[in-house]
Amino acid sequence: MIPIVYHPRYNITAFGLERLHPFDGRKYRRIHEALVSPGLRRPRGFVRPRPVTRADLLKVHTEEYLRSLRRPDVLAGILEVPVVARLPAWVSDWRILRPMRYATGGTILACRLAQENGVSINLGGGYHHAASAWGGGFCAYADVPLAVKLLHDEGKVERVLVVDLDAHQGDGTASVFRGWHWASIYDLYERDIFPACKEPEDFPLPVGPGLTGSDYLGIVRETLPKALDAVRPDLVVYNAGSDPFVGDPLARYRLTAGDLAERDLLVVDTVRQRGIPVAMVLSGGYSAESWKIHADAIEGILARFDPR
Numbered sequence: 615m616i617p618i619v620y621h622p623r624y625n626i627t628a629f630g631l632e633r634l635h636p637f638d639g640r641k642y643r644r645i646h647e648a649l650v651s652p653g654l655r656r657p658r659g660f661v662r663p664r665p666v667t668r669a670d671l672l673k674v675h676t677e678e679y680l681r682s683l684r685r686p687d688v689l690a691g692i693l694e695v696p697v698v699a700r701l702p703a704w705v706s707d708w709r710i711l712r713p714m715r716y717a718t719g720g721t722i723l724a725c726r727l728a729q730e731n732g733v734s735i736n737l738g739g740g741y742h743h744a745a746s747a748w749g750g751g752f753c754a755y756a757d758v759p760l761a762v763k764l765l766h767d768e769g770k771v772e773r774v775l776v777v778d779l780d781a782h783q784g785d786g787t788a789s790v791f792r793g794w795h796w797a798s799i800y801d802l803y804e805r806d807i808f809p810a811c812k813e814p815e816d817f818p819l820p821v822g823p824g825l826t827g828s829d830y831l832g833i834v835r836e837t838l839p840k841a842l843d844a845v846r847p848d849l850v851v852y853n854a855g856s857d858p859f860v861g862d863p864l865a866r867y868r869l870t871a872g873d874l875a876e877r878d879l880l881v882v883d884t885v886r887q888r889g890i891p892v893a894m895v896l897s898g899g900y901s902a903e904s905w906k907i908h909a910d911a912i913e914g915i916l917a918r919f920d921p922r
C-alpha cells in the first residue's frame with residue numbers, strides 16, 4: 615500500500631482567523647475524509663508523523679530566523695494575515711506553527727517511506743516559500759529542503775530533484791538548494807505573480823497567465839523527462855500545488871480538476887518508470903475546491919499504483 619502520511623494536528627484553526635487568508639486551514643482533514651468515506655483508506659490507514667524537532671529545524675534554518683518566528687509582526691508577515699500580529703506569541707505558536715511542524719515532520723516521514731515503498735504522499739507540507747533565514751507566502755518552515763538534507767546527511771540519497779508544479783515559484787526551496795550541489799529544482803510557475811523576486815533555479819519554466827491544461831501537460835511531458843535524465847536523482851519530491859486550477863484566486867492558469875489529476879499521475883508515472891522513489895507533498899491551492907482536487911488526484915494515483 616502507498617503510505618499516506620497525515621496527522622489531525624495538521625489543521626490550522628485559530629479562532630476563525632484562518633479564514634482571513636484564502637488558504638483553507640482545514641483542507642487536510644477534508645482530504646482525509648474524502649479518502650476515508652469511499653473506503654479508499656480506513657480511518658486508521660494513515661501514517662502519523664511526529665512534529666519536526668528544533669534540532670532538525672536548525673539543520674536548515676538559522677537560529678535567528680527560528681527566534682524571529684516568535685515575533686508576532688514577523689509571523690503575520692509570513693502568513694500574510696496582519697491580525698496575527700495581535701495574537702500572543704504562544705497562541706500563534708500552538709495554533710499555527712505547531713500544525714506546520716507536524717506537516718514538516720510529515721514531509722520528512724514521507725521521504726523516508728518513498729525510499730521503502732516507491733511512492734508516498736504527505737497530505738500537507740510543500741512550504742516552498744520558506745528559506746534558511748526567511749519565510750513568506752504562508753510558509754514558515756523549509757520542509758522539503760530539510761527532509762532531503764536529513765536523508766543526504768545519513769547517506770541515504772546522493773542526488774535529489776524537486777519537481778515543483780505549484781503555480782508560484784518555489785523561491786524558498788531554490789534559495790536553500792543554491793548552496794547544495796546535490797539538490798536541484800524543476801519548477802513550472804506563473805511568471806508575473808508572487809514572489810516578486812524570483813530565485814535562480816536549475817530548471818526554471820516561467821510561463822505567463824492563461825495556460826490551459828493541454829499546453830501545461832504538454833510542457834511537463836516534454837521537459838520533465840529531460841530534467842530527470844540530466845539529474846538522475848535517487849529521490850524526487852513532488853510539490854503538487856493545486857493552484858494552477860482555473861478557479862484559484864491567487865493564480866491565473868486555466869487547468870481543470872481533471873487536468874490536475876492527470877498532471878499528478880503523469881509526474882508520478884514518469885518518475886516511477888525510471889524506478890526512482892517519489893514523495894508527493896501538497897503545497898498551495900486556494901480555491902474552495904482545493905481539497906477535492908487533491909483528493910481526486912490522490913484517488914487516481916492510488917488506482918494506478920496501489921492496485922487492490
Ligand SMILES: [Zn+2]
Pocket residue numbers: 780781782855857898899
Ligand atoms: Zn502557490
